[in-house]
Amino acid sequence: MWFLQINRKYLKQFDWYMLSLLLAISIIGVMTIYSATRPVITTVQPNYYIKQMVWMLLGLAALLAAAIYDYSWLRNSAYLLYSMGLVMLVLVLFAGRRGMGAQRWLELGPVSFQPSELFRILLIIGISKYLSTIKGALTKWPFFISLMLFGLLPFVLILKQPHLGTGLVLLSTFFFLVIAKKIEKKILVTLIVVTLVVPTVAGKLVWRHLKDYQKNRIVAFIEPEADPKGIGYQIEQSKIAIGSGQVLGRGYLKGTQGPLRFLPEKHTDFIYCVFAEEWGFVGSAAIVALYLLLFLRGISTALKSKDEFGRYLALGLTFMLFLYFFINMGMVLGMMPVVGVPIPFMSYGGTTLVTNYIAIGILINIRMRRLALCY
Amino acid sequence: MNKEYFERYLSLTLFVVILVFFILAMRIYQLQILKGSDYRDAANSNKIRVITLPAARGIIYDRNNVPLVRNQAYYYASLMPETKNIDTAGLAALLKVDERKLIAKLKKGVSHRFKAIVLKDGLTFKDVAVIEARRSDFPGLMVEPNLTRRYMFNSIGSHVIGYLGRMTAKQMQSPDYDNITPETFVGQWAAEEFYDKVLRGAAGEKIIEVDALGRQLKLIGQTKPQMGNDVTLSIDIGLQEAAEKAFNGKTGALVAVNVRNGEVLALVSLPTFDPNDFVMGIETDKWNAMNKDKRHPLLNRALQSSYPPGSVFKPVVAIAALEEGIIDEYSSTQCNGVLEYGKHSFGCWKSHGSVSFHRAIVESCDVFFYEIGRKLGIERIEKYARLFGLGKSTGIGLRRGVDEKDGVMPSTRRKRRPSKKQWFLGETLNAAIGQGFVSVTPAQVAQMTAMIANEGIIMPITLLKDGNIDNPRKKLDIRPETFDAVKSALHGVVNEAGGTGKEARSNIVQISGKTGTAQVIAGRLKSEEQKQRYRDHAWFIAYAPSAKPEIAVAVIVEHGGHGGSVAAPIAKEVIEAYLQGKAGN
Numbered sequence: 013m014w015f016l017q018i019n020r021k022y023l024k025q026f027d028w029y030m031l032s033l034l035l036a037i038s039i040i041g042v043m044t045i046y047s048a049t050r051p052v053i054t055t056v057q058p059n060y061y062i063k064q065m066v067w068m069l070l071g072l073a074a075l076l077a078a079a080i081y082d083y084s085w086l087r088n089s090a091y092l093l094y095s096m097g098l099v100m101l102v103l104v105l106f107a108g109r110r111g112m113g114a115q116r117w118l119e120l121g122p123v124s125f126q127p128s129e130l131f132r133i134l135l136i137i138g139i140s141k142y143l144s145t146i147k148g149a150l151t152k153w154p155f156f157i158s159l160m161l162f163g164l165l166p167f168v169l170i171l172k173q174p175h176l177g178t179g180l181v182l183l184s185t186f187f188f189l190v191i192a193k194k195i196e197k198k199i200l201v202t203l204i205v206v207t208l209v210v211p212t213v214a215g216k217l218v219w220r221h222l223k224d225y226q227k228n229r230i231v232a233f234i235e236p237e238a239d240p241k242g243i244g245y246q247i248e249q250s251k252i253a254i255g256s257g258q259v260l261g262r263g264y265l266k267g268t269q270g271p272l273r274f275l276p277e278k279h280t281d282f283i284y285c286v287f288a289e290e291w292g293f294v295g296s297a298a299i300v301a302l303y304l305l306l307f308l309r310g311i312s313t314a315l316k317s318k319d320e321f322g323r324y325l326a327l328g329l330t331f332m333l334f335l336y337f338f339i340n341m342g343m344v345l346g347m348m349p350v351v352g353v354p355i356p357f358m359s360y361g362g363t364t365l366v367t368n369y370i371a372i373g374i375l376i377n378i379r380m381r382r383l384a385l386c387y
Numbered sequence: 388m389n390k391e392y393f394e395r396y397l398s399l400t401l402f403v404v405i406l407v408f409f410i411l412a413m414r415i416y417q418l419q420i421l422k423g424s425d426y427r428d429a430a431n432s433n434k435i436r437v438i439t440l441p442a443a444r445g446i447i448y449d450r451n452n453v454p455l456v457r458n459q460a461y462y463y464a465s466l467m468p469e470t471k472n473i474d475t476a477g478l479a480a481l482l483k484v485d486e487r488k489l490i491a492k493l494k495k496g497v498s499h500r501f502k503a504i505v506l507k508d509g510l511t512f513k514d515v516a517v518i519e520a521r522r523s524d525f526p527g528l529m530v531e532p533n534l535t536r537r538y539m540f541n542s543i544g545s546h547v548i549g550y551l552g553r554m555t556a557k558q559m560q561s562p563d564y565d566n567i568t569p570e571t572f573v574g575q576w577a578a579e580e581f582y583d584k585v586l587r588g589a590a591g592e593k594i595i596e597v598d599a600l601g602r603q604l605k606l607i608g609q610t611k612p613q614m615g616n617d618v619t620l621s622i623d624i625g626l627q628e629a630a631e632k633a634f635n636g637k638t639g640a641l642v643a644v645n646v647r648n649g650e651v652l653a654l655v656s657l658p659t660f661d662p663n664d665f666v667m668g669i670e671t672d673k674w675n676a677m678n679k680d681k682r683h684p685l686l687n688r689a690l691q692s693s694y695p696p697g698s699v700f701k702p703v704v705a706i707a708a709l710e711e712g713i714i715d716e717y718s719s720t721q722c723n724g725v726l727e728y729g730k731h732s733f734g735c736w737k738s739h740g741s742v743s744f745h746r747a748i749v750e751s752c753d754v755f756f757y758e759i760g761r762k763l764g765i766e767r768i769e770k771y772a773r774l775f776g777l778g779k780s781t782g783i784g785l786r787r788g789v790d791e792k793d794g795v796m797p798s799t800r801r802k803r804r805p806s807k808k809q810w811f812l813g814e815t816l817n818a819a820i821g822q823g824f825v826s827v828t829p830a831q832v833a834q835m836t837a838m839i840a841n842e843g844i845i846m847p848i849t850l851l852k853d854g855n856i857d858n859p860r861k862k863l864d865i866r867p868e869t870f871d872a873v874k875s876a877l878h879g880v881v882n883e884a885g886g887t888g889k890e891a892r893s894n895i896v897q898i899s900g901k902t903g904t905a906q907v908i909a910g911r912l913k914s915e916e917q918k919q920r921y922r923d924h925a926w927f928i929a930y931a932p933s934a935k936p937e938i939a940v941a942v943i944v945e946h947g948g949h950g951g952s953v954a955a956p957i958a959k960e961v962i963e964a965y966l967q968g969k970a971g972n
Binding site: 148149191192194252253254255256258259268269288289292293296297300303304307308311314315327331342347 | 394
């Protein structure tokens with residue numbers, strides 16, 4: 013039985029540390045979802061937390077699947093996977109179900125899922141493959157091609173849905189990986205100049221394509237006093253919830269801002285506030301530490317990877333997860349605009365959770381096989 | 388491959404990540420520890436109120452689109468739950484409520500902290516003005532609107548329309564009433580209850596931040612209420628009113644059906660009640676009076692009471708006999724006023740002499756029916772009764788609040804006796820004239836009458852306009868000659884000399900019908916009081932116009948005595964009112 017042999021060989025190398033961090037954060041997430049969705053008017057506990065647990069189990073299965081087979085198959089079929097991802101994105105534009113004023117969902121029988129979620133991983137696989145096939149630093153043309161194929165094309169498709177948060181995360185991940193590969197100084201300088209100019213000039217162009225709620229969020233951040241539609245209020249309430257946790261918190265299921273009627277997305281984007289109110293500084297700092305350990309593990313995996321493809325893949329996945337975490341934390345702590353990005357592993361949301369589990373599965377895979385060459 | 392560059396890049400990344408975490412940790416430290424107590428205060432003084440925005444209930448219309456109900460706004464006074472040190476005596480005086488009850492309400496609190504405690508319902512505009520003027524003396528006191536029902540025709544049709552009320556304990560447990568806030572009124576009787584899901588719509592809610600006086604500072608969010616859907620009933624409120632008046636204070640029930648489509652045009656149960664009394668919670672003395680009333684105004688006699696059909700059962704037995712070949716329309720028998728059978732003698736109400744099939748129905752001769760009943764046997768009587776829908780609830784669609792009765796259609800299999808005694812033939816004879824164990828509801832009898840009038844089209848009666856439009860039309864397998872013979876006799880009952888239903892004879896339309904007298908108890912009665920209490924129920928069934936029937940009516944007057952004299956005029960009045968209404972439209 014060949015796969016049993018493989019299993020035995022790699023079982024020792026399996027990254028239990030990473031899995032434990034992931035499970036710890038996820039379980040805290042489910043507990044917090046339960047608390048956040050406690051009923052205030054009716055007596056019926058909404059079943060969000062049960063759904064999330066089911067998604068967790070599905071995510072674990074996906075994680076194992078992503079970890080078991082040598083990730084070289086991802087490299088071999090990288091472009092095929094990436095093309096499929098692009099096709100899915102285009103399909104969503106035409107056949108997607110509209111949810112929450114945006115077109116991000118694709119119906120697959122009884123399950124509906126957000127292709128842009130799974131696409132995140134496929135994109136990083138595609139970029140990693142491309143970068144690993146190039147020798148030396150990126151010159152003008154390879155850079156231009158990759159910018160078009162892996163940077164702007166998916167960004168435009170995702171922005172059209174519209175999903176600004178994911179679009180920005182993916183574009184940033186692209187640049188992050190390209191620089192990790194090393195590019196010519198000329199291009200780097202141009203890139204920095206463009207990065208500084210684009211937000212001001214092209215910002216106006218983008219502005220027109222933003223949905224009202226996205227505009228409001230940015231306006232509310234830049235000018236909270238203006239507060240056209242009470243969006244700044246959300247940030248204020250988020251800060252109140254976190255701050256009122258003080259040192260030790262109010263205690264589990266005792267958060268008063270918890271079943272926040274203030275925050276419409278209490279169990280998704282603002283789940284951290286609910287946790288911070290109930291567990292105080294001790295809990296908030298502890299969970300942030302768990303995230304830090306998880307990201308450090310990801311970076312170390314990138315460092316130890318046996319090949320160049322694995323290196324970019326590990327770094328890209330870690331960076332993407334980090335960006336989500338960072339944007340979400342910046343938002344709930346009132347340091348950044350409300351971009352509507354969930355916090356990985358904690359926020360309620362099936363597709364996102366499963367996708368993030370797959371990302372961790374791939375990281376475990378890469379780490380497991382880091383010593384493969386020595387056998 | 389430039390591993391050295393990559394490692395330097397990773398070191399830089401590591402540095403940035405750690406820096407970011409350091410900044411985040413500092414920010415959390417700042418929020419939770421440095422400013423923690425400020426935010427805790429802010430959280431505790433976050434005064435959030437969830438105000439239910441009542442959904443307008445769908446309107447119930449009669450078949451001519453006359454609205455039978457109206458949504459009516461009223462106001463209620465409530466107090467924010469976090470209000471402290473309230474002057475209860477002053478507040479009780481302002482609201483004109485008992486102070487002790489008020490304190491009890493405040494102590495009991497609310498289901499959750501964002502909802503205000505309702506102190507007084509049903510405020511008038513004057514009350515509202517007085518309270519508003521003094522609101523600043525009572526911080527946290529608020530006045531909010533809610534919607535209730537006004538029943539435009541008061542007691543008329545109340546057994547069909549029903550009424551609203553607060554959710555009962557049982558309803559609160561039921562999944563049908565999920566997501567309904569406790570202050571919402573839901574249907575408690577008849578159409579209001581049966582179609583509650585259709586009518587109710589969905590309440591919205593408004594989440595606001597308020598100041599210490601309970602004034603709105605900020606709208607945090609709101610969902611708009613969604614109006615419920617309308618329901619159009621099959622009843623004609625004008626005819627309903629005429630029918631209720633025709634009873635002239637008597638106790639009883641009436642069901643009038645459109646023969647062509649089974650739609651119920653009027654459904655009367657008397658005495659009745661005014662649904663407006665129930666909406667805001669009925670006053671105790673009114674409730675007690677209603678419960679003590681021996682005539683049970685809350686009972687829907689058309690559906691919930693079953694009576695022996697008496698002679699109105701005879702058309703069905705006659706159809707059975709003709710179809711089974713026991714007799715033909717020329718058969719006759721000798722009636723000496725009594726039929727001796729075994730040790731028992733079965734009486735007829737008079738000695739008819741030689742009676743033909745036709746005259747036996749016209750004059751309602753019992754002996755004739757004893758004879759054919761004996762030959763038919765109870766099984767075949769039961770079979771035909773069931774074909775005409777007797778002994779089974781009609782499923783008319785008011786069954787949740789108003790438990791519709793099945794009645795009893797006896798057979799040898801299901802003799803209703805505690806001991807499983809055998810079926811006696813004598814009991815078959817009683818059943819053949821609609822007495823004994825047979826018992827049916829007025830609604831079933833109306834349905835049966837309509838089926839005779841339309842010559843066997845199977846048509847469940849309905850209380851919804853166009854309620855039968857999707858039902859496939861099926862017909863009973865009964866010969867047209869059979870219906871001809873029976874319908875000719877029913878015409879004779881009203882229009883021939885000696886017919887028992889001559890009181891229903893009308894100058895404006897040819898009516899066919901059948902009288903019935905349902906014995907309450909057998910045997911002779913001594914006192915006058917007993918005579919009244921156990922007087923027979925009077926039945927009359929009718930349809931008109933005889934040649935091309937449009938409307939079928941079943942009437943029962945409790946303890947009315949003979950059907951011909953008491954119930955027949957009521958049926959006639961309703962039929963005439965129906966035709967006049969039609970002409971008027």
